[in-house]
Amino acid sequence: MLTSATPASLFLYGALCLTISCQQQSAQEENANMVTGEPASCHEGLPSRFAGTGKTVPFKRGDVSHDSMVWIEGGAFDMGAADAEGRQDEYPQHKVEVDGFWMDATEVTNAQFTKFVQETGYVTTAERAPDWEELRKQLPAGTPRPADSLLVAASLVFMPPAYEVGLQDARQWWSWKKGADWKHPQGPGSNLEGKENHPVVHVSWDDAVAYATWAGKRLPTEAEWEFAARGGIENQPYPWGNEQVEQGKPKANTWQGQFPNRNNGWDKYSGLAPVSSFAPNAYGLYDMAGNVWEWCTDWYDPNYYNSSPDQVMANPKGPATSFDPMEPTVPKRVMRGGSFMCHASYCKGYRVSARMKSSPDTGLENSGFRCVSSQ
Numbered sequence: 530m531l532t533s534a535t536p537a538s539l540f541l542y543g544a545l546c547l548t549i550s551c552q553q554q555s556a557q558e559e560n561a562n563m564v565t566g567e568p569a570s571c572h573e574g575l576p577s578r579f580a581g582t583g584k585t586v587p588f589k590r591g592d593v594s595h596d597s598m599v600w601i602e603g604g605a606f607d608m609g610a611a612d613a614e615g616r617q618d619e620y621p622q623h624k625v626e627v628d629g630f631w632m633d634a635t636e637v638t639n640a641q642f643t644k645f646v647q648e649t650g651y652v653t654t655a656e657r658a659p660d661w662e663e664l665r666k667q668l669p670a671g672t673p674r675p676a677d678s679l680l681v682a683a684s685l686v687f688m689p690p691a692y693e694v695g696l697q698d699a700r701q702w703w704s705w706k707k708g709a710d711w712k713h714p715q716g717p718g719s720n721l722e723g724k725e726n727h728p729v730v731h732v733s734w735d736d737a738v739a740y741a742t743w744a745g746k747r748l749p750t751e752a753e754w755e756f757a758a759r760g761g762i763e764n765q766p767y768p769w770g771n772e773q774v775e776q777g778k779p780k781a782n783t784w785q786g787q788f789p790n791r792n793n794g795w796d797k798y799s800g801l802a803p804v805s806s807f808a809p810n811a812y813g814l815y816d817m818a819g820n821v822w823e824w825c826t827d828w829y830d831p832n833y834y835n836s837s838p839d840q841v842m843a844n845p846k847g848p849a850t851s852f853d854p855m856e857p858t859v860p861k862r863v864m865r866g867g868s869f870m871c872h873a874s875y876c877k878g879y880r881v882s883a884r885m886k887s888s889p890d891t892g893l894e895n896s897g898f899r900c901v902s903s904q
């Protein structure tokens with residue numbers, strides 16, 4: 530699954546049997562795929578739930594602690610795919626330089642996010658009902674208002690089909706589940722018991738920024754994230770080098786077997802793994818490949834690397850605006866690193882140069898984040 534973020538209103542679409550809009554979307558995806566020659570992602574191609582972005586953080590920025598952070602000495606590197614496995618948005622590879630920064634050694638955990646919520650009373654995006662007036666702006670004109678029973682706080686939960694399916698329609702394995710949120714990762718009836726050290730999930734980009742602000746930190750730029758993920762190893766596809774993920778011993782929480790219906794659990798985790806269950810990269814960073822996708826601060830634009838200058842680009846912060854040709858009206862932020870749902874047959878999102886994107890209000894069962902700090 531190429532994947533990243535998924536889309537909530539699409540599931541409202543499905544629930545409401547809005548065939549016309551779905552057909553329009555399918556046609557859009559097909560057109561995009563004809564251009565890119567790539568399969569649709571397991572998340573992408575789906576509209577966002579809320580149109581608004583950049584919600585105000587209603588609390589004071591905290592003082593940063595470097596506990597559980599790693600100092601990443603800055604430097605120059607070749608950003609983007611060095612081999613032929615990349616998607617089009619990973620080229621051209623170009624020289625980038627980043628200043629030194631602190632980075633969380635692990636993905637933000639449920640225990641850490643719990644402390645944030647307890648101190649601030651913050652309510653995540655997934656805990657709020659969709660705003661129909663905002664939602665309708667991204668739907669075809671004349672789309673009827675969904676039933677009130679669907680316009681409820683909900684999030685997208687991975688529901689593996691019982692049989693082999695094609696990989697073009699993410700609705701076959703994502704379910705819009707009422708009551709699913711960071712405290713209920715699989716929906717009502719699930720909880721965080723025994724999962725304190727799991728990465729927090731169902732967090733939107735807005736939620737991640739709120740947490741980072743409270744912690745006195747920020748989200749990494751895409752360049753910082755890739756520089757850190759490479760761990761000082763030049764031009765290799767994975768944080769550990771070039772050994773394929775299923776060769777040797779397990780190195781990351783990814784998917785083995787047949788996606789999305791059969792996971793053989795070779796790496797011992799069919800779902801999320803506690804953070805730092807696998808060896809860190811050379812910089813001491815855990816799960817830079819797999820487990821959960823991680824939000825970056827940059828807007829997404831597949832052509833951004835094309836605009837990078839020939840000389841070394843210092844501390845790039847991404848494009849000024851977002852552009853996703855598959856959903857031009859929906860702003861997208863970058864996600865990196867892949868998740869427990871990534872498999873070589875589809876997205877290989879655990880490659881260090883792989884890029885994904887999602888709307889800032891989207892949360893998923895396989896997406897989280899980690900923070901950085903320049904001081």
Ligand SMILES: [Ca+2]
Pocket residue numbers: 781782783784785794796797798799800869
């Ligand atoms: Ca796994």
Ligand SMILES: [Ca+2]
Pocket residue numbers: 636816817818819820821822823866867
């Ligand atoms: Ca990760």
